[in-house]
Amino acid sequence: NQLLFFPRKPIFVLLSPFQNLSHFSIFYIYIYIYIYMSRFINININMKNARMTYIVKRSES
Secondary structure: OHHOOOOOOOHHHOOOOOHHHHHHHHHHHHHHHHHHHHHHHHHHHHHHHHHHHHHHHHHHH
């Protein structure tokens, strides 16, 4: 699963006690989801801006 391998865990996570590893893994999964969703939202906003610019320029000409 891609979620488990991204992002690469720093050394301090690997050296920490085993009971903390699960908390760090959950933390990294949340970061991954946040980055993934923010990319998706940015792509949608850019597409809407491009579409609106196209509509405005077409109506002006």
